[in-house]
Amino acid sequence: MFNSGRLSIARKRRQLTKKTLAEKAGISQLTLTRIETGQTQEPEEETVSALARALSYPVDFFYLEDCEELPPEAVSFRSLSSLTARQRDSALSAGVIAHLLDDWVTQRFNLPQPDLVDLRDEHPEAAAIALRRHWGIGSKPIPHLIKLLEAKGVRVFSLSESNKNVDAFSCWRNGIPYVFLNTFKSAERSRFDAAHEVGHLVLHLHGGASGRMVEREADQFASAFLVPRDDFVATVPVVHSLEELIKNKSRWGVSVAALTRTAFDSGVLSDWHYRELCKQISSRGYRTKEPFPMKREGSVLWKKVFEELWKDRLTRDHVAAELGIPSDEITSLIGGLSSEGNHGSNPGAIAKTRLRVV
Structure with a gap:
């Protein structure tokens, strides 16, 4: 019918x-x-x-x-003030299509099981430290964040929205955490968005909380998760100029603006010096164009899935036909994650994604 x-x-x-x-x-x-x-x-x-x-x-x-539709209250949208209802509904519908794809893949492969913890009672920075400890990565930089999240059972998808209003969003469904990233943004901003959404997943569990305070908590989590304070202070004990931060930002894979904020929150910068560096960031155009940009991270999980499917001569078009969806929807959901970044020098520090055919 x-x-x-x-x-x-x-x-x-x-x-x-x-x-x-x-x-x-x-x-x-x-x-x-x-x-x-x-x-x-x-x-x-x-x-x-x-x-x-x-x-x-x-x-x-x-x-x-x-299909299981995603109600707006089940997800966290950051820029609600600039997000139109049409853009919101389109992103939510992308989530519905992603769930169809994920269900299809889950029936055929044993994907990594979720390994997140409930940290609703923790301060955001303490929660970031707790999750790092739970995942056994201590204070080390995370060379490949998407690979780490996928290894811990987080399903990561891309959004092909050609605007910046839809930052990213996340949700829980049947015990599975999902993160959707707008790959229209810089690689550094996408990493921060991904960590921000992990903050929502462990701090708020999408229990209906929303507003500036909730978004601020997710930002605090993301900052501490990507750039642990003790590692930052040990690496950059003193900041004399913006160039010092630009030189070191590749260690943690964050934007120069985010690293400047971390320097301020860590007590390395005074209030006056922080404001001066923020002015320099704006005047140099670094808010929209990152200096020495990093390579965008790619999905390890989706690459492996489609490599296994290709062994049976199954392409994205075949999968789309079985799901009854246009091929461009699959491209939209995973195409933005197809480029294989290789940020960092110690990829072995991150647990490898395991993928077994059912």
Whole structure:
């Protein structure tokens, strides 16, 4: 039977209003509304085909079982003030498609099990130290954050949104943690976003908390998780100039702005000196273009999954066809994580992702 919920997901994913979709499909807005709300349970095949063409989705997608939609309160969006409802709904719909892909892969492979801990009662910086201790990485720099997260059972996906309003978001589903990253941003900012979302996963568990305080706590967690204070002070005990921070930022894989903030929070910079360095960062354009940018990290997990699938001559197109989704959706979800970064000099310090075919 026709699944009206899937029509709503596809429309939101393409960021189309009902009026726009109706015009593209050559039907009335009233007809579309009746179909999407379930009042018309079995629309004519010609109408469904027109909608599928307008959305660039396979017809089969609209006749499959219900999807678990992501309610806005189940995830953490950072820039709610600049995020439009259409952008939010599109990102949430991307999450729905990611869950379909993850379920398909989980049925065929034994993926790493989640290894996060509940740190809701901890201060953000203490929580970062606790998680590092739990994962056995101490105060060492993290050369490949996405690889680490995937090894600890976090499913990492990319967002192909060509704007900066959707920073990143995360959620829990059936005991599995998910992180979605906007790869439109710099590699350094994506790393910070990923750590920020891990903060949400362990500090807030998406229990309905939101607002500036919650986002500030996730920022504090990310900063301490990526740049442990004792390692920073041991490496950069004194900061005389912005160049010193630029020279050392590659050690931790963070932006010069983030490292400057860490220097201030660690007591290495005075309030006056911190403000002066922030002015220099802005005047040099480092808020939008990172000096000596690092290479973007790639996903180890998704690379291995599709290498194993290719052994059976299964491509992304085959997977998309089985899921009834456009191939471009899979590209959107993992394409931004396909480049293999090699930041850092000690990749063996991070636990390797294990992948076994079921």
